[in-house]
Amino acid sequence: MTDSPKPLLVYNRIDGNRRKTRLLLIAFAVVLLPALSGVGACFIVPSRVMRYEAAHPVETALLQDQMPALRPAADGRHGGNPGATGLVE
Numbered sequence: 001m002t003d004s005p006k007p008l009l010v011y012n013r014i015d016g017n018r019r020k021t022r023l024l025l026i027a028f029a030v031v032l033l034p035a036l037s038g039v040g041a042c043f044i045v046p047s048r049v050m051r052y053e054a055a056h057p058v059e060t061a062l063l064q065d066q067m068p069a070l071r072p073a074a075d076g077r078h079g080g081n082p083g084a085t086g087l088v089e
Contacts, residue, residue, distance in 0.1 A: 053060045
């Protein structure tokens with residue numbers, strides 16, 4: 001009778017730990033994604049916009065002229081042209 005040697009229990013545990021470690025690292029990255037994107041949106045993007053505005057004032061002024069809906073109206077509501085939205089008040 002030929003008995004093939006069984007793998008040692010230690011090797012099975014090591015392989016299980018490797019699989020769990022990979023799974024935990026992937027889960028950690030997925031959990032951190034929203035927080036990192038929020039940090040990027042709050043700190044990185046505005047600083048780049050401010051640098052672009054300072055370096056390119058003409059282009060920034062043209063963009064602001066093209067986007068009147070982003071500026072508040074005199075009564076505090078947003079929207080440059082009230083008839084352009086198609087909404088009836």
